[in-house]
Amino acid sequence: MFRLIGNRLLLLAPTIIGLSVLLFLWVRALPGGPATALLGDKATPEAVARVNEAYGFDRPILEQYFIYMGRILSGDFGNSLLTSRPVLEEFAARFPATLELTAFALLFAVGFGIPLGYWAARNVGRWQDQAAVLLSLMGVVVPVFFLAFILKWVFAVQLGWLPTDGRQDPRIDATHYTNFFVWDGMITGEYDAAWDALTHLVLPGVALGTIPLAIIARITRASVLEVQNADYVRTARAKGLAPRLIRNRFVMRNALLPVTTTLGLQLGLLISGAVLTETVFAFNGIGSFLWDAIFNLDFPVLQGFIIFIAVIYSLINLLVDVSYGLIDPRVRVS
Amino acid sequence: MSGMGDVRAEDERTPRVEPEPLLQIRDLQVDFTTMHGSVRAVEDASLSLEAGRTLAVVGESGSGKSTTAMAAIGLLAGNGKVTGGSIRFNGQDLVGLPESRMRDIRGRQIGLVPQDPMSNLNPVSRIGTQVAETLLTHRLATRRDVDARVVEVLEAAGIPEAGRRSRQYPHELSGGLRQRALIAVALACRPRLLIADEPTSALDVTVQQVILDQIEQMTQELGTAILLITHDLGLAAERAQDLVVMHRGKVVESGPAAQLLEDPQHPYTRSLVRAAPSVAAVRLAPEAFTGARGEDHPAPAQREGHPGARPLPDGGTAGALPASAPVRAEDGRGWGRGAGADTEPLVTITDLTKVYPVRGGDDFYAARNVSLEIPRGTTVSIVGESGSGKTTTARMLLRLIEPTSGSITFDGRDVLTLDRRELRDFRQRVQAVFQDPYSSLNPMFTVGRIIEEPLIAYKRGGARERRDRVVELMDQVALPSSMHRRYPAELSGGQRQRVAIARALALRPELIVCDEPVSALDVLVQDQILTLLGDLQQELGLSYLFISHDLAVVRLISDYVCVMKDGELVEAATSEEIFTNPRHAYTRRLLASIPGNELGIETGVA
Numbered sequence: 001m002f003r004l005i006g007n008r009l010l011l012l013a014p015t016i017i018g019l020s021v022l023l024f025l026w027v028r029a030l031p032g033g034p035a036t037a038l039l040g041d042k043a044t045p046e047a048v049a050r051v052n053e054a055y056g057f058d059r060p061i062l063e064q065y066f067i068y069m070g071r072i073l074s075g076d077f078g079n080s081l082l083t084s085r086p087v088l089e090e091f092a093a094r095f096p097a098t099l100e101l102t103a104f105a106l107l108f109a110v111g112f113g114i115p116l117g118y119w120a121a122r123n124v125g126r127w128q129d130q131a132a133v134l135l136s137l138m139g140v141v142v143p144v145f146f147l148a149f150i151l152k153w154v155f156a157v158q159l160g161w162l163p164t165d166g167r168q169d170p171r172i173d174a175t176h177y178t179n180f181f182v183w184d185g186m187i188t189g190e191y192d193a194a195w196d197a198l199t200h201l202v203l204p205g206v207a208l209g210t211i212p213l214a215i216i217a218r219i220t221r222a223s224v225l226e227v228q229n230a231d232y233v234r235t236a237r238a239k240g241l242a243p244r245l246i247r248n249r250f251v252m253r254n255a256l257l258p259v260t261t262t263l264g265l266q267l268g269l270l271i272s273g274a275v276l277t278e279t280v281f282a283f284n285g286i287g288s289f290l291w292d293a294i295f296n297l298d299f300p301v302l303q304g305f306i307i308f309i310a311v312i313y314s315l316i317n318l319l320v321d322v323s324y325g326l327i328d329p330r331v332r333v334s
Numbered sequence: 335m336s337g338m339g340d341v342r343a344e345d346e347r348t349p350r351v352e353p354e355p356l357l358q359i360r361d362l363q364v365d366f367t368t369m370h371g372s373v374r375a376v377e378d379a380s381l382s383l384e385a386g387r388t389l390a391v392v393g394e395s396g397s398g399k400s401t402t403a404m405a406a407i408g409l410l411a412g413n414g415k416v417t418g419g420s421i422r423f424n425g426q427d428l429v430g431l432p433e434s435r436m437r438d439i440r441g442r443q444i445g446l447v448p449q450d451p452m453s454n455l456n457p458v459s460r461i462g463t464q465v466a467e468t469l470l471t472h473r474l475a476t477r478r479d480v481d482a483r484v485v486e487v488l489e490a491a492g493i494p495e496a497g498r499r500s501r502q503y504p505h506e507l508s509g510g511l512r513q514r515a516l517i518a519v520a521l522a523c524r525p526r527l528l529i530a531d532e533p534t535s536a537l538d539v540t541v542q543q544v545i546l547d548q549i550e551q552m553t554q555e556l557g558t559a560i561l562l563i564t565h566d567l568g569l570a571a572e573r574a575q576d577l578v579v580m581h582r583g584k585v586v587e588s589g590p591a592a593q594l595l596e597d598p599q600h601p602y603t604r605s606l607v608r609a610a611p612s613v614a615a616v617r618l619a620p621e622a623f624t625g626a627r628g629e630d631h632p633a634p635a636q637r638e639g640h641p642g643a644r645p646l647p648d649g650g651t652a653g654a655l656p657a658s659a660p661v662r663a664e665d666g667r668g669w670g671r672g673a674g675a676d677t678e679p680l681v682t683i684t685d686l687t688k689v690y691p692v693r694g695g696d697d698f699y700a701a702r703n704v705s706l707e708i709p710r711g712t713t714v715s716i717v718g719e720s721g722s723g724k725t726t727t728a729r730m731l732l733r734l735i736e737p738t739s740g741s742i743t744f745d746g747r748d749v750l751t752l753d754r755r756e757l758r759d760f761r762q763r764v765q766a767v768f769q770d771p772y773s774s775l776n777p778m779f780t781v782g783r784i785i786e787e788p789l790i791a792y793k794r795g796g797a798r799e800r801r802d803r804v805v806e807l808m809d810q811v812a813l814p815s816s817m818h819r820r821y822p823a824e825l826s827g828g829q830r831q832r833v834a835i836a837r838a839l840a841l842r843p844e845l846i847v848c849d850e851p852v853s854a855l856d857v858l859v860q861d862q863i864l865t866l867l868g869d870l871q872q873e874l875g876l877s878y879l880f881i882s883h884d885l886a887v888v889r890l891i892s893d894y895v896c897v898m899k900d901g902e903l904v905e906a907a908t909s910e911e912i913f914t915n916p917r918h919a920y921t922r923r924l925l926a927s928i929p930g931n932e933l934g935i936e937t938g939v940a
Contacts, residue, residue, distance in 0.1 A: 231450060232454050232456045234409055234448070234454075235446065235516070240437045241467055242437070257458075328457075
């Protein structure tokens with residue numbers, strides 16, 4: 001087990017190095033060079049030269065790379081061009097928001113996807129099944145941002161049931177320790193703030209979680225269909241076991257194995273999917289920050305974000321692999 | 335090996351006043367709804383089983399034997415339904431009994447030992463849990479004492495170190511142990527009836543016997559009656575007092591086992607008795623094949639002078655082999671070979687070894703110093719249980735895996751040093767037929783295309799010639815040529831295996847490696863395929879390397895037999911020698927494991 005974790009962490013190193021080389025070259029290939037990106041198109045040659053010297057862009061390329069790598073390794077991704085604050089600090093402030101949103105989306109996707117898939121499988125061939133299949137197909141084909149707009153327009157603008165944007169109603173005076181707003185509200189006892197933060201999560205969370213929900217439902221359905229005809233399920237019935245026990249211990253535990261695998265892949269996609277959703281709902285997380293960075297060529301932020309996502313993605317996959325061993329004794333590493 | 339008839343359990347709790355048998359099935363009718371309408375799987379089937387006795391239902395796949403058993407325990411597949419008749423068990427009719435009542439009977443009064451121990455245990459649940467479930471459900475244990483009860487039950491099923499095993503998962507156990515665990519599950523609640531649905535078909539022969547003994551011993555102690563479902567007539571005769579023979583959903587004959595085997599009345603039963611290799615092996619000597627070769631061919635006595643296998647390095651079987659006295663095997667077969675070439679064996683394998691390194695452990699020898707010869711025009715069989723190295727040896731000969739050391743020569747050429755062009759030539763002269771005709775044929779190709787495939791791959795002739803050759807090949811394997819447009823899914827197992835043989839014959843090979851070619855087939859079909867292989871050998875002068883776990887089948891087709899165990903060749907001799915005078919203890923054990931071998935039934939239907 002520990003060997004597996006160690007091996008995977010070691011594999012992370014070449015991934016990060018490869019990625020950093022690409023990012024390094026990309027910044028140097030920006031039109032007009034990084035200095036122009038910093039100063040804008042109308043910068044004077046003198047200003048460009050000054051910036052090049054200040055940032056070291058005039059040194060030999062190999063030397064630049066080593067300086068750049070040295071900074072990354074010490075956790076220095078530079079300052080954001082837009083806010084002039086360190087990139088890492090900006091991330092630390094915004095990441096809890098994105099994590100909160102992603103967790104909500106994931107819970108929504110799992111909480112509804114698995115029952116929907118199970119329900120469809122139990123009613124295979126009947127209208128319930130066909131409805132579930134159609135629903136999950138629609139979930140996959142509707143683009144995230146479009147769904148986000150529709151949800152916002154119907155439930156926030158027209159019906160007024162839920163807030164249109166942001167993370168917290170500005171009229172609520174909430175204390176924030178961790179920047180996980182729901183969590184903060186719970187621990188400070190400001191339950192109205194926690195509830196308000198939760199209502200702000202619903203629409204972006206549903207928009208973000210719909211595609212994973214559809215995929216989870218489809219995989220659950222196929223998996224349950226296969227498992228419920230397995231020999232060991234028949235043997236379980238031959239033992240005279242109660243239907244509920246057969247469903248939980250025999251059908252679902254085995255059917256959820258392939259679902260777990262997709263879950264890990266979905267989680268990585270959720271974080272990138274958060275960019276569009278956060279933008280639509282003006283949700284102040286990493287996603288909307290990144291959106292601004294892209295349009296302003298804030299390359300220190302972009303570089304930092306890409307490496308950050310790579311690390312997170314690898315760690316999540318490691319987590320999934322480890323937990324997979326806990327669920328399925330056959331892949332447990334001895 | 336006696337059955338259980340004389341040991342009818344004396345169950346003191348239930349005095350024998352009941353006039354009714356424990357299980358009585360009358361005029362049972364089962365229908366399955368399919369996309370093509372309703373299919374009747376069982377029609378007017380009747381049988382009765384008294385408490386403590388054993389009844390075997392014998393039949394081929396599709397005969398309705400399993401369906402009848404599943405109807406008795408109320409576990410028909412979703413689209414199946416009992417549409418007529420009655421199933422009286424212990425005084426009540428199970429047909430139409432509500433599911434909640436059936437649940438109390440299942441596991442508690444009727445236990446089930448399923449066929450495949452690999453797929454019948456929940457892979458994510460510990461063995462102990464799977465036994466505990468049934469005890470707790472039927473309230474025969476409490477949360478507090480269940481662990482101790484589980485260990486007791488596992489021990490009773492003959493599982494060593496039951497405490498440790500109960501904490502293991504199914505994949506950590508061998509097939510034999512898993513089947514014991516399933517027996518423990520089935521008998522944990524001391525049921526009155528045990529349904530054993532092909533309980534040993536997925537196991538090795540030597541394990542088979544131990545498992546059947548275990549079931550017999552346990553049921554005797556508990557006074558449990560057995561409904562044994564099997565395709566193996568020999569096994570049925572050995573274990574059951576009464577037989578019911580089913581064919582196409584109907585009971586064609588029933589009666590006491592010995593009587594039914596010695597004097598079968600129904601033509602189907604007669605053909606079954608005739609074809610069953612385990613019973614027939616005593617009568618059908620290999621001469622049945624060699625004798626059919628024609629008068630101008632060497633008599634069996636002469637053929638024996640041909641070494642099928644060479645002495646082992648340790649001299650283990652050297653004595654079993656007669657001195658080499660090369661005989662021209664066959665003449666005038668039109669393969670354009672020089673006359674002199676015929677005197678040397680087609681294949682010579684010397685000290686063939688395959689080692690798989692094991693990380694942090696001893697190397698695993700899949701095959702160790704295997705030496706054998708395949709004389710031209712003969713059949714050499716390798717017999718062994720799973721893991722014996724028989725398939726590894728065959729694959730090395732086919733050059734599908736590279737040996738670690740040793741040599742293989744084919745027609746005087748070293749197979750292991752062939753260059754690309756020579757290998758291409760070799761691949762055309764050596765063909766293979768595999769075990770499972772369901773998965774070894776491309777499901778997207780028609781039969782004609784499958785047979786034509788090797789001709790296309792090796793650019794033999796134009797489209798027209800190839801088509802003619804396909805028709806000729808289909809004729810040789812007795813498939814109607816109208817079938818060439820069909821897909822494998824539309825064919826029966828036997829027909830598929832004929833297609834596989836036709837494909838193997840397409841390039842006019844000299845050697846065909848048959849890896850368990852009949853073990854997935856029903857007895858009657860097995861017999862047909864073996865006869866076909868024999869006929870083709872006689873007609874085309876083929877040599878076979880025949881891989882099998884089934885000694886009874888091997889006896890029907892082989893000239894020479896090599897017995898393998900744990901990667902090593904333990905005995906090699908002519909087929910006659912092996913079967914009449916086995917020297918190695920393991921060979922004797924294998925022979926003794928053939929069900930029905932010691933019944934000594936002299937049937938009058940040969």
